[in-house]
Structure formats: C-alpha cells, structure tokens
Amino acid sequence: xxxxxxxxxxxxxxxxxxxxxxxxxxxxxxxxxxxxxxxxxxxxxxxxxxxxxxxxxxxxxxxxxxxxxxxxxxxxxxxxxxxxxxxxxxxxxxxxxxxxxxxxxxxxxxxxxxxxxxxxxxxxxxxxxxxxxxxxxxxxxxxxxxxxxxxxxxxxxxxxxxxxxxxxxxxxxxxxxx
Numbered sequence: 001x002x003x004x005x006x007x008x009x010x011x012x013x014x015x016x017x018x019x020x021x022x023x024x025x026x027x028x029x030x031x032x033x034x035x036x037x038x039x040x041x042x043x044x045x046x047x048x049x050x051x052x053x054x055x056x057x058x059x060x061x062x063x064x065x066x067x068x069x070x071x072x073x074x075x076x077x078x079x080x081x082x083x084x085x086x087x088x089x090x091x092x093x094x095x096x097x098x099x100x101x102x103x104x105x106x107x108x109x110x111x112x113x114x115x116x117x118x119x120x121x122x123x124x125x126x127x128x129x130x131x132x133x134x135x136x137x138x139x140x141x142x143x144x145x146x147x148x149x150x151x152x153x154x155x156x157x158x159x160x161x162x163x164x165x166x167x168x169x170x171x172x173x174x175x176x177x178x
Contacts, residue, residue: 024170033143036064040141050145052154053163059151067138071113071121077132078106085128 049058
C-alpha cells in the first residue's frame with residue numbers, strides 16, 4: 001500500500017468511527033439531558049458537575065437553560081403609540097425620512113413591561129395597556145456542556161492511563177449478523 005493510500009485509509013477509518021461516535025454521543029447526550037431535566041423538576045437542579053474516575057475536580061459541567069417568556073412588538077402600533085404619548089422619543093432619518101423610536105427609549109420601555117394576571121401587557125411605570133405588545137412563549141429548555149480549564153486535557157490523560165475504557169463508553173452496536 002502506498003503512502004497516499006495509507007493516509008487515505010486512515011482518514012476513511014477515522015471518518016467512519018467519527019460518524020459512529022457522533023451517533024453514540026447524540027444518544028448519550030440526550031439521555032444525560034433528560035436526566036438533568038428530571039433533576040430540575042424534582043429538586044430544582046440547573047447545573048451538574050462532570051467528574052472522572054481518579055480525578056478530584058470537575059472536568060466539565062452541564063447547565064440547564066430555562067428560557068423566559070418574552071414580548072413580540074407590533075412595530076407600527078409601537079411607533080404610533082410613541083408618536084402620540086412620547087413624541088420626543090421619535091426620530092426621523094434623512095435623506096429619506098423614516099420614523100423610528102430611539103433605541104434607548106425602546107429598551108427602557110420594553111424593560112419596564114409588566115404582565116397582568118389576565119395576560120394584558122402594561123407599561124409598568126404608567127399602568128397603561130400596551131395593545132401592540134404580545135407575550136411570546138418561551139422556547140424549550142436546553143443544556144450546555146462546558147469544559148473547565150484543563151478539562152479536555154484531563155479526559156485525554158484519563159483515556160491514556162486507562163481510567164476510561166472507550167469500548168464501554170462508546171458501546172457501538174455490534175455488526176448485524178450476515
């Protein structure tokens with residue numbers, strides 16, 4: 001086998017293994033995420049540390065992100081409201097005049113929104129109903145896996161010194177019978 005064929009064979013083998021590892025990773029990650037969701041529901045846990053055998057510190061952490069409800073602003077209604085109630089906060093661009101609400105005022109107004117028990121959105125400062133704003137449902141929860149400083153290197157060292165057995169971790173499916 002030539003040197004080029006050897007390198008191509010190595011690349012093909014590693015690509016095939018990488019694809020299999022990705023499948024196993026996705027399944028294991030979904031299972032771990034499900035476990036964290038269960039812990040959150042039962043105990044309010046939002047972060048778990050990832051530890052390795054024979055290593056005192058955490059090498060990584062998995063954090064649960066719980067999106068909050070937001071707001072959807074109907075822009076024409078927002079501009080009309082600001083023109084009527086806060087005209088000094090409306091600006092026009094040139095040369096082609098386009099009216100818009102100053103970004104700082106928009107941020108301040110949206111930051112003080114309050115939702116009443118009946119679902120009505122009001123200006124928290126004035127109590128005025130803002131019918132151009134609707135509540136946006138939060139997205140689904142998600143997780144983030146973050147390695148601590150030196151965590152990746154510790155995983156590699158644990159593999160090299162035998163604390164991690166890849167066949168058990170990967171649990172690649174056996175070949176189907178012929």
